[in-house]
Amino acid sequence: MALKQLPIVPSGDPGGLAESANAGVQRINRPVISDATKIDPIVILFCPDGAISLDESGFVISYKFCKGCGICAKESEGIVMVPEYTGPKGIF
Amino acid sequence: MNKVLITGSEAAALGAKLAKIEVLSYYPITPAFPAMERLSKYIDDGELNCKFIRAESDHSALAAVLGGSLAGARSYTVTNSQGLLLMTEVVYHVAGLRQPIVMGVANRALSAPHSRFPEHGDVVSQSASGWIQLFCENNQDILDNTIQAFRIAEELRVPVMVNYEGYLQSHTLEEVFVPEQSKVDAFLPLKRQPALDINNPRGVNTVTSPDFYPYYKFNQNEAMLESLNLIPKVAAEYNQEFGANSCGLIECYQMEDAEHAIVAMGSIVGTARILVDNLRKEGRKIGLIKVKVWRPFPVKAILEALQNVSFVTVLDKNIVFGVGGALATDLKAAAYGRGEMVINGAILGLGGGKCGVEEINAAVMETESAGSDKNKSVWIGL
Ligand code: SF4
Numbered sequence A: 001m002a003l004k005q006l007p008i009v010p011s012g013d014p015g016g017l018a019e020s021a022n023a024g025v026q027r028i029n030r031p032v033i034s035d036a037t038k039i040d041p042i043v044i045l046f047c048p049d050g051a052i053s054l055d056e057s058g059f060v061i062s063y064k065f066c067k068g069c070g071i072c073a074k075e076s077e078g079i080v081m082v083p084e085y086t087g088p089k090g091i092f
Numbered sequence B: 001m002n003k004v005l006i007t008g009s010e011a012a013a014l015g016a017k018l019a020k021i022e023v024l025s026y027y028p029i030t031p032a033f034p035a036m037e038r039l040s041k042y043i044d045d046g047e048l049n050c051k052f053i054r055a056e057s058d059h060s061a062l063a064a065v066l067g068g069s070l071a072g073a074r075s076y077t078v079t080n081s082q083g084l085l086l087m088t089e090v091v092y093h094v095a096g097l098r099q100p101i102v103m104g105v106a107n108r109a110l111s112a113p114h115s116r117f118p119e120h121g122d123v124v125s126q127s128a129s130g131w132i133q134l135f136c137e138n139n140q141d142i143l144d145n146t147i148q149a150f151r152i153a154e155e156l157r158v159p160v161m162v163n164y165e166g167y168l169q170s171h172t173l174e175e176v177f178v179p180e181q182s183k184v185d186a187f188l189p190l191k192r193q194p195a196l197d198i199n200n201p202r203g204v205n206t207v208t209s210p211d212f213y214p215y216y217k218f219n220q221n222e223a224m225l226e227s228l229n230l231i232p233k234v235a236a237e238y239n240q241e242f243g244a245n246s247c248g249l250i251e252c253y254q255m256e257d258a259e260h261a262i263v264a265m266g267s268i269v270g271t272a273r274i275l276v277d278n279l280r281k282e283g284r285k286i287g288l289i290k291v292k293v294w295r296p297f298p299v300k301a302i303l304e305a306l307q308n309v310s311f312v313t314v315l316d317k318n319i320v321f322g323v324g325g326a327l328a329t330d331l332k333a334a335a336y337g338r339g340e341m342v343i344n345g346a347i348l349g350l351g352g353g354k355c356g357v358e359e360i361n362a363a364v365m366e367t368e369s370a371g372s373d374k375n376k377s378v379w380i381g382l
Helices: A071-075 B008-018 B033-044 B058-070 B081-096 B139-156 B181-187 B213-242 B268-281 B299-305 B326-334 B357-368
Strands: A029-033 A052-055 A058-061 A079-083 B002-007 B023-026 B051-054 B075-079 B102-107 B132-135 B160-165 B173-178 B250-253 B260-264 B286-291 B293-295 B311-316 B342-347 B375-379
Touching (some): B008 B102, B008 B139, B051 B058, B058 B075, B058 B081, B075 B081, B139 B181, B213 B293, B260 B268, B260 B357, B286 B299, B299 B326
Parallel strands (some): B102 B160, B260 B286
């Protein structure tokens, strides 16, 4: 078994809420920027996971940390939630 | 070495004092309280330089000790029964966060119905928690195991519970040899391993995804298993340093030619020794295995000791409802597919019930009359 290099004390880097390669495993919908010009910068503060940032290229959503709560899309125009899973639905 | 007459509670407190604990927190509960009282007095008298944190519950007490440990301090607490149950959430935090905390547990039966008497039910409830569990036969064991526990915990980063029974041990005076402070200092060098570092801040116990969680658990289990190698080494070194007589994982008594073995842990081991001596005088080939380490379960050591045995009587001062005694259950699982011995799990002494020589003898006789029932379980003394 190839063991991952982990700290002895389970812990994460500052700013990272979840120690995870991809927090997306818990996401049902993902936020997608539909029109960057309409985004209200306040969403950076609204995002509970600090997953939205603003750099020279504009707004960036980190899918590593985004848990898909949808708050950003609710609070601002220019972001829409799209389903992560688009396959067949029902009770399997 | 200095010889003193002290109770088990005092032995636990003295062990922690000799280990120079730096953070202590507890919530008063009987019968663990005298150990707490004694530690507080050491601090008050200036004999122990330790930060005592008052807590409003056992849950908070262990949480405070966990904080101390995360900051790199040698940390200790004592509790029993209901207090241990209230701590349970943090008990698992401590193990998962790999903090080398040592906890004395003055074993007491669990409510309901309410009881104040000795029994192992309280720590059996923590059997899956990831703490190493050491059991003590007498007050000397309590002192020796407490000192060794810090070594084991700090080397492997696995927390250790040192179990001694309420009243039978916590309140009973016995002769105890006390090692010199300077030698204990050399045996227990403090190596700080703080998880909290203001220059390199990290979030401790963050949400961990399925990508990582199983690996943390695998590592935790590996460290636990590694203790099976480390504990006998630490005991041997301790014996050499202090001229003590502390066993490694188990101790075999009169087992060389034994056909029948009694397997037990805690104070009842001392009583079983008397029965073994009595039966040996009658020419019966009976021996005793004292289990010092119950978690992790020393499968190899016990099976080796049982190699030539036909009958095994396991004494359990606990009951896992619908299953049986915890020690017997572990032993039966370990012995699966290995030989033809009869293993009788005897439940006795619950909630302070009688568990003297007579009761143990009754259990032994039940085992030998088992016939084809190789997987037996009986309640003694009802
Ligand atoms: S969906 Fe929630 S977590 Fe993801 S970016 Fe928007 S506000 Fe942040």
